[in-house]
Amino acid sequence: MTVSPSVAENSPTPSTAAGLRAGAAGGTRSATDAHPDVELIGVTKRFGDVVAVDRMNLSIPASSFTSLLGPSGCGKTTTLRMIAGFEQPTEGEILLAGRPIAGVPPYQRNVNTVFQHYALFPHMDVAQNVGYGLRQRKVAKAEEQRRVGEALELVRLGGYAKRRTWEMSGGQQQRVALARALVNHPTVLLLDEPLGALDLKLRKEMQLELKALQQEVGITFVYVTHDQEEALTMSDVIVVMRDGLVQQMGGPSDLYEQPRNRFVADFIGSSNFIAGTIASSDGDDRVTISSERGLTLHGRITDRSASPAIGDTVTVVVRPERLEVAAGDAATATGWTAVAGRINQGTYLGDQTEYRVHTDQAGELIVRLQNTMGANIGQSLGPGDPVVVRWREEANLVLVA
Ligand SMILES: Nc1ncnc2c1ncn2[C@@H]1O[C@H](COP(=O)(O)OP(=O)(O)OP(=O)(O)O)[C@@H](O)[C@H]1O
Ligand SMILES: [Mg+2]
Known part of the structure; x- marks a missing residue:
């Protein structure tokens, strides 16, 4: 103004x-207070x-x-x-x-x-x-x-x-x-x-x-x-x-x-949630999860005070911007989680395009791709197209609560 x-x-x-x-100090506050x-x-x-x-x-x-x-x-x-x-x-x-x-x-x-x-x-x-x-x-x-x-x-x-x-x-x-x-x-x-x-x-x-x-x-x-x-x-x-x-x-x-529970993960930003159980643990915060539909995910428990046991139910959170879509025949690399699916819907949002992808193993996944100037596989995708949705394992946040 x-x-x-x-x-x-x-x-x-x-x-x-x-x-x-x-x-504001009023003569009583100091940096060492x-x-x-x-x-x-x-x-x-x-x-x-x-x-x-x-x-x-x-x-x-x-x-x-x-x-x-x-x-x-x-x-x-x-x-x-x-x-x-x-x-x-x-x-x-x-x-x-x-x-x-x-x-x-x-x-x-x-x-x-x-x-x-x-x-x-x-x-x-x-x-x-x-x-x-x-x-x-x-x-x-x-x-x-x-x-x-x-x-x-x-x-x-x-x-x-x-x-x-x-x-x-x-x-x-x-x-x-x-x-x-x-x-x-x-x-x-x-x-x-x-x-x-x-x-x-x-x-x-x-x-x-x-x-x-x-x-x-x-x-x-x-x-x-x-x-x-x-x-x-x-x-x-x-x-x-x-x-x-x-x-x-x-x-x-x-x-x-590091959202500690599902409420925080849902309220701050948007999230994909994949339900599963703990299959194995490194004894610290790294765990392997079997999803309800047979997907194996490696991730990190966000709440360090939680100590879940093998077989406990957990939710894996992945932020939509951490996901990418690749051609339907793309190979899986180590250190990545990958799921095959088909595009349900694409929505152009200006700076981003949001895709909803149906997958058998992880349900519907929301993927947000930045609309950069370079060629982007996302720009040419339509409903029904087969794709692989993939993301780095570091993006898997495991919620115990
Ligand atoms: N004076 C009051 N008498 C009875 N119930 C009250 C009173 N003030 C607040 N409440 C109740 O306490 C709860 C918390 O209310 P509060 O106003 O603190 O919520 P809020 O987080 O500020 O919500 P909003 O975002 O809508 O402003 C609500 O269930 C509200 O109905
Ligand atoms: Mg209020």
């Missing part, structure tokens, strides 16, 4: 981010019979961009509201910067929240909206102006102080809401689907901006989303939740490359 020339005299001050960073910013220890929240959050243990590293990701109703907002202090845990304990915060009201926690529906005050201009919290806390006028200016620069709305919020686009309004939270110099910023109301293109733009902003100011962001792509784009750490339970926590590539 560009600032129009008529208001460009409010040019960014070079110390903006540094000022906010110092503010041993505590995570937010810790949940055995936190359960019940609403009557509904268990919204179930024995959650979570440790959110300082200055990280951490996302809570999961389907509707899995307990993301409830978790955020407990950290903010709007809800109390039924059981368990929450620590902020190492200190228990039970009984501390929301306004005394060094935490601010940005919601999807950002509820700006329509009768106030942008600067008044952003400075609202500071005025409530009786911060001196000059200090308010300085901090509001700083926060607006950070969200790239330097020239918009006097605008009415209803004159602004959705993305700009969301930035005002962000500035309103940042102006309080929180240690932790909680964001509940803040981009949900924006159209796809703006949303993508704002994702990158939010990530850059977080890196600039170094505040811990806890970001709620049900959109896996959004979580992958922005996060240092993703916490995957289902029915109030944490399924897995890790960096984006950890979750994609």
Whole structure:
């Protein structure tokens, strides 16, 4: 978003981010601070019979961009509201910067929240909206102006102080809401689907901006989303939740490359699933699987804490982009898994073509081929054509759960 020339005299001050960073530190944080910013220890929240959050243990590293990701109703907002202090845990304990915060009201926690529906005050201009919290806390006028200016620069709305919020686009309004939270110099910023109301293109733009902003100011962001792509784009750490339970926590590539169970493998990216049993094991994480329909696969168990026995039922996961299609008479090389099949359907997706291939030994397999400039066997395939689907054995991820 560009600032129009008529208001460009409010040019960014070079110390903006540094000022906010110092503010966030509040004189008490340092790089050697041993505590995570937010810790949940055995936190359960019940609403009557509904268990919204179930024995959650979570440790959110300082200055990280951490996302809570999961389907509707899995307990993301409830978790955020407990950290903010709007809800109390039924059981368990929450620590902020190492200190228990039970009984501390929301306004005394060094935490601010940005919601999807950002509820700006329509009768106030942008600067008044952003400075609202500071005025409530009786911060001196000059200090308010300085901090509001700083926060607006950070969200790239330097020239918009006097605008009415209803004159602004959705993305700009969301930035005002962000500035309103940042102006309080929180240690932790909680964001509940803040981009949900924006159209796809703006949303993508704002994702990158939010990530850059977080890196600039170094505040811990806890970001709620049900959109896996959004979580992958922005996060240092993703916490995957289902029915109030944490399924897995890790960096984006950890979750994609080492999903611990079928839910995570299915929720993050798309997957082919091949059911089978363990035929042999090297005693470590390498196993040989016999599929239900007689295919032999060599793979790696993703959950190192699991110790399955011979004969146990498992699921082999293979990502569609790890598969390739070869001519129907292609030979099988060592180190590869190969299955004969016939093309069911091909769908052109622009950058990729997706094929659904019927195989006797592994059911229907989804294959995604990149549409590069060079010749690609995929470009000439039609329904009924015999093919061999093959992939490197390293792509076989074995799920025990
Ligand atoms: N105040 C409440 N009273 C009763 N039940 C509630 C309350 N708040 C949440 N719940 C229930 O707790 C569960 C978790 O809700 P929560 O709002 O945390 O989910 P969510 O992951 O944020 O979902 P969404 O993606 O739809 O926002 C749901 O079953 C919901 O119906
Ligand atoms: Mg929610």
